Amino acid sequence: MDVVNLDAANYKDLLKRYIDTRDEQSLYGAEQISKSFIKNNVPPEEIVNLHIQALAELYPNLSEKTGHSMNFLLETMISYGMAHQEYQTLREKQLELKTEISVAAGMQETLLATTKPKIEGLDIGVVSVPAHQMNGDYHHFIKGRDGSLGVAIADVVGKGVPAALCMSMIKYSMDSFPEESMSPKAILENLNRVVERNVDPSMFITMFYAQYMPSEHKLRYSSAGHEPGFYYHKKEDAFKEIEANGLVLGVSSESNYERYERYVEKGDMVILLTDGVTECRDGDRFIESEEVLEVIKSYAHLPVQKIVDHVYKHFERLQNFQLRDDFTLIILRREV
Amino acid sequence: MGLQSCININKEWDIVGARQMGRDIAKKIGFGTVDQARIATAISELARNIYLYAETGQICFEVIDTINQKGISMIAVDSGPGIRDISQVMEDGYSTSGGLGAGLPGVKRLMDEFDIKSEEGKGTEVRSIKYVR
Ligand SMILES: Nc1ncnc2c1ncn2[C@@H]1O[C@H](COP(=O)(O)OP(=O)(O)O)[C@@H](O)[C@H]1O
Ligand SMILES: [Mg+2]
Numbered sequence: 001m002d003v004v005n006l007d008a009a010n011y012k013d014l015l016k017r018y019i020d021t022r023d024e025q026s027l028y029g030a031e032q033i034s035k036s037f038i039k040n041n042v043p044p045e046e047i048v049n050l051h052i053q054a055l056a057e058l059y060p061n062l063s064e065k066t067g068h069s070m071n072f073l074l075e076t077m078i079s080y081g082m083a084h085q086e087y088q089t090l091r092e093k094q095l096e097l098k099t100e101i102s103v104a105a106g107m108q109e110t111l112l113a114t115t116k117p118k119i120e121g122l123d124i125g126v127v128s129v130p131a132h133q134m135n136g137d138y139h140h141f142i143k144g145r146d147g148s149l150g151v152a153i154a155d156v157v158g159k160g161v162p163a164a165l166c167m168s169m170i171k172y173s174m175d176s177f178p179e180e181s182m183s184p185k186a187i188l189e190n191l192n193r194v195v196e197r198n199v200d201p202s203m204f205i206t207m208f209y210a211q212y213m214p215s216e217h218k219l220r221y222s223s224a225g226h227e228p229g230f231y232y233h234k235k236e237d238a239f240k241e242i243e244a245n246g247l248v249l250g251v252s253s254e255s256n257y258e259r260y261e262r263y264v265e266k267g268d269m270v271i272l273l274t275d276g277v278t279e280c281r282d283g284d285r286f287i288e289s290e291e292v293l294e295v296i297k298s299y300a301h302l303p304v305q306k307i308v309d310h311v312y313k314h315f316e317r318l319q320n321f322q323l324r325d326d327f328t329l330i331i332l333r334r335e336v
Numbered sequence: 337m338g339l340q341s342c343i344n345i346n347k348e349w350d351i352v353g354a355r356q357m358g359r360d361i362a363k364k365i366g367f368g369t370v371d372q373a374r375i376a377t378a379i380s381e382l383a384r385n386i387y388l389y390a391e392t393g394q395i396c397f398e399v400i401d402t403i404n405q406k407g408i409s410m411i412a413v414d415s416g417p418g419i420r421d422i423s424q425v426m427e428d429g430y431s432t433s434g435g436l437g438a439g440l441p442g443v444k445r446l447m448d449e450f451d452i453k454s455e456e457g458k459g460t461e462v463r464s465i466k467y468v469r
Pocket of ligand 1: 381385386414425432439440441460
């Protein structure tokens with residue numbers, strides 16, 4: 001006997017027992033059977049039919065009207081049965097999609113992988129966590145032959161698969177630039193043309209590009225509409241927003257990016273982030289950037305990788321461990 | 337193959353007539369209550385499509401009675417506007433009026449065999465069969 005027939009026999013016995021005693025145990029049995037029905041994809045009309053047959057066998061003298069009413073009930077269940085079947089198919093499809101996306105996410109991770117380079121006299125910390133499977137934030141480190149460090153941090157407006165595809169394109173365009181000879185301004189201008197030509201107008205990308213020269217302790221940077229970062233002045237123990245003007249990538253093929261430069265003193269920090277950090281939410285309230293800075297300050301005595309890890313943990317908890325947006329935070333600190 | 341019985345679909349009321357005819361035939365062939373209800377639902381979907389999209393058409397039933405198999409075959413034909421992209425229509429969730437599970441993909445699930453031919457501007461023909469288990 002297969003499971004369904006076994007359930008059918010069971011159903012009849014339980015029904016009889018319930019009608020005779022009305023005990024809770026039979027109802028618990030009904031719950032178990034119902035779960036088995038669902039597991040075996042038994043549609044609701046079959047269950048009603050099972051009920052009709054059980055009734056007829058148990059009580060052959062039931063009124064004709066009861067029989068008719070049960071048939072009426074059976075008819076109303078047909079469409080539910082169809083809906084249930086489609087739901088099953090959709091569930092299978094959804095599982096398939098989920099698997100595909102996790103494979104894609106793995107590929108993205110390999111494609112966009114970047115390692116923190118070692119730069120004499122500079123401590124580097126980075127944390128980048130996607131809100132969903134695929135990351136729409138992007139960051140990249142490049143160590144130039146002259147010992148300089150290039151840091152790109154970018155955010156695609158939009159999430160998920162499209163954003164991730166877009167990021168792969170950005171990464172490969174950047175790889176094709178003769179990086180060492182290029183200033184942040186030139187890099188953004190080149191990327192802007194690539195994005196303008198290749199990406200759907202509804203998609204925007206913001207990027208901040210910084211170059212640190214350890215020999216001169218100089219930071220050069222340009223921004224394409226990216227969330228402003230912060231500069232921590234050790235001597236004054238104060239944060240200041242890094243102001244930089246520039247249009248978002250891909251809006252106009254003519255965009256020009258301003259070049260900025262500053263001297264980095266010993267102990268100073270450069271904080272780069274995406275809006276997933278500054279737009280963290282505590283319940284319904286958006287946090288203020290000051291809160292991010294306060295957390296950074298409270299861990300300022302630690303190595304910078306520890307600082308960024310602590311900041312991430314802090315806001316992850318604040319948001320009940322459910323990120324709403326991709327979260328990327330990079331800190332550079334001059335050590336000597 | 338047995339005798340063919342046909343019913344014209346011109347007005348909404350004819351959907352009920354088609355269901356009745358199909359159910360009577362199904363009962364005579366020996367289908368159980370559940371399958372009768374499923375066949376009636378499939379007829380509804382096909383007849384309503386004729387009524388809604390082609391305005392007029394016909395549904396014909398045939399009794400299948402061979403040594404190996406008993407069943408009902410039904411053919412819905414119209415000379416309406418036809419369906420341009422059948423693959424799209426056969427995708428789950430495309431149906432506009434019936435909600436989850438309804439429409440032509442629903443008919444396909446309710447029946448054992450299903451085939452659809454359609455040409456834009458010429459019309460549509462849906463053939464389907466259900467066998468007695
Ligand atoms: N007989 C027909 N003639 C022309 N178009 C049809 C016919 N049957 C179905 N269609 C088209 O296919 C679509 C899907 O049909 P169906 O799966 O029954 O779902 P629904 O009727 O709920 O939209 C309809 O919206 C209609 O455009
Ligand atoms: Mg329809």
